[in-house]
Amino acid sequence: MSLQGEDGATVELADGIEHQVAMVMDLNKCIGCQTCTVACKKLWTEGGGREYMYWNNVETKPGRGYPRDWEEKGGGFASAEQAGQEDVHGEREVGELPSEEDWGRPWEFNHGEIFYDGSDESLRPQGEPPEWGPNWDEDQGAGEYPNSYYFYLPRICNHCTHPSCAEACPRKALYKREEDGIVLVDQERCRGYRYCVEGCPYNKVHFNVLKKKSEKCIFCYPRKEAEGPDDEVRPPACASECPPQLRLVGFLDDEDGPIYKLVEEYGVALRLHPEFHTQPNVYYVPPFAPPQHTEDGETVDVDRIPRPYLEELFGEDVHDALDTIERHRDRVRRGEDSELMDLLTTQDLARQYRLEAFE
Amino acid sequence: MTAGRDRRSVATALAALVLLTAAAVAPALVGARPANEVPVTDLPEAGDSLSNPTADAWGQTPAKEIALASAPSSAPNANDTSIEAVSVRAARTDGRLAVRLRWADPTRDTNFTGNQSATPHVNSFGDAAAIQLPTNASANPGIAMGSAQTPVNVWYWSGPTAGQELIAGGPGTSTMVNQQVSTSATYRDGHWYVTFVRNESIQTANRTDFTANEDVQVAFAVWNGSNAERAGQKAVSEWQYFPFGPGPQGPPYEAILWAVAGLALVVVIVATVIGIRRT
Secondary structure (H helix, E strand, C coil): CEEECCCCCEEECCCCCCCCEEEEEECCCCCCCCHHHHHHHHHHCCCCCCCCCCCCEEEEECCCCCCCCHHHCCCCCCCHHHHHCCCCCCCCCCCCCCCHHHHCCCCCECHHHHHCCCCCCCCCECCCCCCCCCCCCCCCCECCCCCCECEEEEECCCCCCCCHHHHHCCCCCEEECCCCCCEEECCCCCCCCCHHHHHCCCCCEEEECCCCEEEECCCCHHHHCCCCCCCCCCCCHHHHCCCCCCEEEEECCCCCCHHHHHHHHCCCCEECCHHHCCCCCEEEECCCCCCCECCCCCECCCCCCCHHHHHHHHCCHHHHHHHHHHHHHHHHHCCCCCHHHHHHHCCCHHHHECCCCCC | CHHHHHHHHHHHHHHHHHHHHHHHHHHHHHCCCCCCECCEEECCCCHHHHHCCCCHHHHHCCCEEEECEECCCCCCCCCCCCCCEEEEEEEEECCEEEEEEEEECCCCCCCCCCCCCCCCCCCCCCCEEEEEEECCCCCCCCCCCCCCCCCEEEEEEECCCEEEEEEECCCCCCEEECCCCEEEEEEECCEEEEEEEEECCCCCCCCCCCCCCCCEEEEEEEECHHHCCCCCCCEECCCEEECCCCCCCCCCCHHHHHHHHHHHHHHHHHHHHHHHHHC
8 A cells, every 4th residue: 555645755554554653763863872772671571581582672783783693594575576465475585593692692690699698709691601692792893993983773673564574474473453553473373483583584573482472572552552550652662761862753654743754755764674675664864974084083085884884784775865964964054944954853752753643 | 648737727726716715805804904094992991091102001002104294385494394204003991082193203302491591492493293183073174284164173292382282274273272182292212202182072162073983084293393393394194094983894895896806817817827728
């Protein structure tokens, strides 16, 4: 289904979906503090087989990510045509199931000994010395001094328009909610086959060994539905707890909302790895970095973050997106107005989070 | 010369007669079973011991070796299955049907839970086995999980989850129901021994009842966890049957058919012998 906006832009929604929730993350604001990660973990994945799970994680790019090398594990669709087919089961790109080493085991620390038993050991993970874990390569990045570079990439489930996790499930245990396109795992239908885990090219479906079922980000739908004690509609916890407030939340098909404007009108928020053809509904404003320096500290007109690398992550549209932002920055520097810059720097929560547009 | 020739004719005739008799009677004498029959032995004394997968009582039942092949399925790697045969024994005792599956699997894949905070075995799969039956004993469902019109009742066992009872109406539809089958498993010397025991008579809808005095179709499936086998990636048998129907062992005209065949054989032999002697 495609909706034609006033400005001629078209929004593709999945068949049978009334509206599509979406999120834009501005990577220029992410400080890698992991507050989103912790907010999500405290809320949804504290224990009971979820110890190793981060429905929201923040990884350093360039880097191997969480789970390790997820970008190379396959999944998704071979083409946009395949993604659009009604039933491509059996023809999809079958991915690889990440191992427990790839996810990284949850570390047990000697807190008790140090804080209560008076031990003068140093605080460290217990058991076998770990060899990998989430953020093992944090802040490592790439490039040579003085032109080394890295940036942070927060990731949640993309609640894709063509979710290959759902397509991968022979039991149709994963589905998109009709009212808002949130992708969920029906815990009654799930039998723990994990085709969804290997079918998601973003590796955002996890397996709970204790429950023997798959689990994933639910876009905090109870918060969206005002199920908290104060009956208020709230954005996902990862968004509302973010110290630099880098996330905007709303509906892709809300023409007055921030997502539509950034994605469809200005084209500055892009999908991560569009070549997986699942059509994510989490979008990223690509990162800028200071230009390169010579060894003497002279600034030269060369991108610090190589464009080919950004293109690898966000596709060819990254050039237009960066150029558009640059143009609007210049405009603001000259004292002119820019709706785009207003939107990217707004502190008005009603503009940043629009989850009641269709009520 | 003439006497010799006569003696030879008598010998030939005798041999033909013996052949004819053997052809007609032998199959009945050796008790040959149709290829797809899974024999069920009455063991009234065995009682509860049959739920023990390695109980001595199982030695009193004949084993049926059943070949397995990859199930037709759209699951990824559906053709990559590793268990090639399952040995099935079945017995009745006290109104219960007990079925024991035994198969070779060099790796025992069962419990992945371990310590809750330990590294989870997120990419490990359990060994499993299942028995598929038509929910309606007289129906003939499709071998791949039946269909909406002809559902199947599945008795399922797996290392991590133990026993489950399922109902399915086609691939991907299996649904857990209130379990009335008890399962038990033993792993010994590179082999799984798994028993399934249930009352023959059942009051619940959509469950196979064995008391209707008719043959009941049955199929078997085995999954090897260390080969990541799960869902439709499984080794399965063709439909077999439990001979719960009334005798006789074969169709009533079986003896006549055998006699005709034997007679034809004799005629051919005699004609050949006569032909050779004339030349």
